Amino acid sequence: MNNPLKIVADENMPALDTMFNGFSVTRVAGRTMSAKDVETADVLLVRSVTQVNEALLSRAKHLKMVGTATIGMDHLDQAYLLDRGIPFFNAPGCNAEAVVDYVLAAIHNLLPEDFPLRGLTVGIIGAGNVGGRLQKRLSLAGVNTLVCDPPRALAEGEEGFTRLDTLLSKSDVVCLHTPLTTVGSFATYHMLGEAELRLLKPGAVLINAGRGPVVDNQALSRVMDQRNDLIVALDVWEHEPSVDKDLADKVALGSPHIAGYSLDGKLRGTYMLRERLSELLGIAAPPPLRELLPLAPISSVTVTESASVLDVISVVYSVVSDDRRFRRSLSAVNQAASFDLLRKNYPVRREFSTLTVNGVVDPYKRQLLSAFGFNLSPVSTYVPSE
Numbered sequence: 001m002n003n004p005l006k007i008v009a010d011e012n013m014p015a016l017d018t019m020f021n022g023f024s025v026t027r028v029a030g031r032t033m034s035a036k037d038v039e040t041a042d043v044l045l046v047r048s049v050t051q052v053n054e055a056l057l058s059r060a061k062h063l064k065m066v067g068t069a070t071i072g073m074d075h076l077d078q079a080y081l082l083d084r085g086i087p088f089f090n091a092p093g094c095n096a097e098a099v100v101d102y103v104l105a106a107i108h109n110l111l112p113e114d115f116p117l118r119g120l121t122v123g124i125i126g127a128g129n130v131g132g133r134l135q136k137r138l139s140l141a142g143v144n145t146l147v148c149d150p151p152r153a154l155a156e157g158e159e160g161f162t163r164l165d166t167l168l169s170k171s172d173v174v175c176l177h178t179p180l181t182t183v184g185s186f187a188t189y190h191m192l193g194e195a196e197l198r199l200l201k202p203g204a205v206l207i208n209a210g211r212g213p214v215v216d217n218q219a220l221s222r223v224m225d226q227r228n229d230l231i232v233a234l235d236v237w238e239h240e241p242s243v244d245k246d247l248a249d250k251v252a253l254g255s256p257h258i259a260g261y262s263l264d265g266k267l268r269g270t271y272m273l274r275e276r277l278s279e280l281l282g283i284a285a286p287p288p289l290r291e292l293l294p295l296a297p298i299s300s301v302t303v304t305e306s307a308s309v310l311d312v313i314s315v316v317y318s319v320v321s322d323d324r325r326f327r328r329s330l331s332a333v334n335q336a337a338s339f340d341l342l343r344k345n346y347p348v349r350r351e352f353s354t355l356t357v358n359g360v361v362d363p364y365k366r367q368l369l370s371a372f373g374f375n376l377s378p379v380s381t382y383v384p385s386e
């Protein structure tokens with residue numbers, strides 16, 4: 001390319017040089033990206049922490065594309081982009097597997113060991129890429145699910161969908177996977193306020209890995225003061241990167257918005273934008289993603305008969321380590337900066353599907369692990385050691 005197109009990208013996007021070989025790539029801190037940073041950009045690539053709006057883009061006169069390597073789009077002023085005629089793209093489903101891995105890890109950590117998962121009812125609010133995959137994995141594991149997704153119910157018919165109040169009062173575990181929206185009949189901002197939170201069953205588990213403001217955090221804090229039976233896991237927070245420390249102290253698991261942070265998911269997000277750019281410019285597609293993904297550092301494990309499902313999950317992903325790091329960051333002088341630092345320096349995490357598990361004989365454990373996405377070697381190939 002004689003005059004390589006100028007790409008301005010969030011510095012936290014992996015493999016930019018490999019994927020955008022031949023382009024001129026400038027990396028910028030996403031949270032503080034300014035109008036000056038992007039004024040000469042042909043292509044802007046962001047993550048969820050950059051507000052893409054008139055204030056950022058008014059000086060950028062050559063923009064041919066804006067891409068966000070995320071599922072969520074609530075940080076894009078879509079009306080402004082449409083008005084300017086700037087094509088914009090997200091990366092639907094890119095890190096959905098990782099979020100489901102996080103939810104399953106959280107459920108297994110929060111429920112007592114050997115709790116019969118089969119007897120649970122899991123309520124899923126928002127059944128798109130993430131919630132839909134979660135429902136599939138849980139159903140394969142024999143777990144009962146309830147789904148609340150009014151936009152889908154409207155489009156597809158009510159059958160198979162549950163009202164929000166019914167779901168909240170009947171589920172042992174409630175998982176939130178809606179986008180953050182503030183307008184329209186299905187707006188999700190503060191969808192769970194005090195009244196809704198009070199509907200939760202005694203001892204219910206509530207997991208929010210969608211967007212922080214979908215739950216009214218102040219209301220949650222108040223309700224938790226009165227209901228110490230509730231078990232809450234929050235990966236996302238209202239007013240991120242600032243965290244309400246009082247609320248953080250009350251939750252059973254906390255993390256700095258990393259549910260989707262598998263290496264696979266991050267690379268997939270960037271890759272999907274690279275594909276969109278190829279289509280837009282009519283240039284060659286990038287090499288297949290599998291050629292860019294490194295091998296998982298642990299791709300196979302042999303477990304003993306006594307190993308639990310949580311033991312296997314923990315080989316790939318420890319939600320408890322995320323919680324520990326997050327709690328330490330709360331006492332930092334600059335808590336918000338520490339939140340972002342944890343995200344920037346997040347350890348390499350791979351998805352459940354990268355691990356092959358040997359030695360599992362118990363049929364129920366096999367069903368669960370296979371439903372959750374692990375690869376299981378056939379029982380016949382397992383030779384117990386002396």
Ligand SMILES: NC(=O)C1=CN([C@@H]2O[C@H](COP(=O)(O)OP(=O)(O)OC[C@H]3O[C@@H](n4cnc5c(N)ncnc54)[C@H](O)[C@@H]3O)[C@@H](O)[C@H]2O)C=CC1
Nearest residue numbers: 072126127128129130149151177178179186209210259260
């Ligand atoms: N914590 C994290 O690291 C991550 C968080 N996310 C968040 O999760 C959200 C969901 O991701 P996907 O499943 O890929 O999005 P998606 O767009 O595929 O699915 C969202 C679903 O929510 C439904 N929905 C919309 N309004 C609703 C309402 N009022 N009540 C119930 N359901 C409603 C939609 O109909 C749709 O089926 C993203 O928008 C993003 O905000 C996504 C990835 C990572």
Ligand SMILES: O=C(O)C(=O)[C@H](O)COP(=O)(O)O
Nearest residue numbers: 047048049070071072095260
């Ligand atoms: O994909 C989404 O939507 C997410 O929430 C991302 O996982 C958030 O990651 P960052 O874009 O904030 O790095």
